[in-house]
Amino acid sequence: MNELHTDQSVLPPRLRFNEVSVRFGGLTALDAVSLEVPAGTVVGIIGPNGAGKTTLFNVVCGFSTPAAGSLELDGEAFRPKRHRLVRHGVSRTLQGLGLFPGLTVLENVMLGLEGTARHNALQDALLLPRSRHGEAQLRDRGLRALDDLGIANRATALPDTLPYGVRKKVALARALAGAPRLLLLDEPAGGLAHEDIEELAEIIRRIPQTGCSVVLVEHHVDLVMSVCERIAVLDFGKLIAEGTPAEIGANPAVTDAYLGVEPA
Template identity: 65%
Template sequence: MEQGLALHHIGVRFGGLTALDDVSLRVPPGRVVGVIGPNGAGKTTLFNVICGFITPDSGSLTLDGRPLRPRPHRLTRLGIARTLQGTGLFAGLTVLENVMAGATHTARAGFLPALLGLPRSDRDEERLRREALDVLDGLGIAGHADAAPGTLPFAVRQRVALARALAARPRLLLLDEPAGGLGAEDIAELAELIRRLPRRETDPCAVLLVEHHMDLVMAVCDEIVVLDFGRVIAAGTPDDVRDDPAVTDAYLGAEVDEAAA
């Protein structure tokens, strides 16, 4: 049976605009797959299809070979977690509470015991707290557990957002431009974190990465899919994609044009 997430001939249209056209890709367990392309290539639409925010007009999704019809509020129960552009953290919660919020779907008590403050709810909260601290410690930011996110440097807030996603113990992590706003040193540290995720002894997860920073993509991805005007124009290893003339014309060439403008 085919393992992991697969998209089969996905098509999405918005009126007369074709956002995705016959897009297929796979994210097997233990792999990091990158999606790149110029602005307007369809990358965000692709993520929104996987998350259930957009229903495709054609094609299908499967998870471990079984039909997948994702819904945003059910993603974590399917083992899928997503980070957002920016950080998307809750300003009124501490770092620890933000990370605990990412794992609430694993709570056993349910809504009523939590509302009434019953012992079973207290046990759940203590477990979530321990697990959240473990995740923060694994990312090297446990010392910020009691801080408000808004008081922290942006690079640390990015790690908190990643910790919140990982607290859900996903089998597949969707990273939406995680290097945005980071400096070169922070991007290098992020690359090391991403490379480790599929190979962790505890709770390993595959990664689907949408990113503009080519150095990060080339450093962490096992396979790269290149979109242009909603179509896949290249797919393969980083070396394959780097040497593909279509990619140079559509994506790398676009960066050169922007730099010269």
């Protein structure tokens, strides 16, 4: 990953939720949530099932429309459209892998770059040099993303032939290939062995060095505590706590309800 050194303190938040509410019929999935994700940081979102974590991601990705409130991306009003996320510099991994078994690892990663290149249908059909050059650029970027995660040697393999931990890396490489400014990680440690989770933690810690902010939804609380600079806690759609890992770990209500620790 290419490092980018910038004084993040002078920048507006990479992502800001302003009193965002989402309702599904009579159910309030998010209730006036205000939250900031600083530039170049990792922010964790924790809470029980049904707390609103996935809805929070869906708002950013344009899959859920707020009934009230607004979003800002780098200080500007952000009205996300799901088909233009990559152009906005927003990328997301899924709870499931979302890989296409009939495509190679590299081809799966290149799909994450589809929104970053301009295609000319006539050029593509005629295989003109400009079209071939564009495809070569996408392949190079895809290979770099795989190399950053140490799996470039798997580029020609089919996903189903690989161990689960490697397939997780492929899904992450696809999300990173477009050099996003905001990366949403939806339970990336799910199904991973302990040593794979430790490696994932090291990867997540490196991502902000490129200038990309990370929002992490994860049930592995140890991972969240070890990689996040700030943590937000949701419960029944409400933001009930926010702070550093130390502050969240010392919050009696949070430790009792979510971390399985008796408050002192």
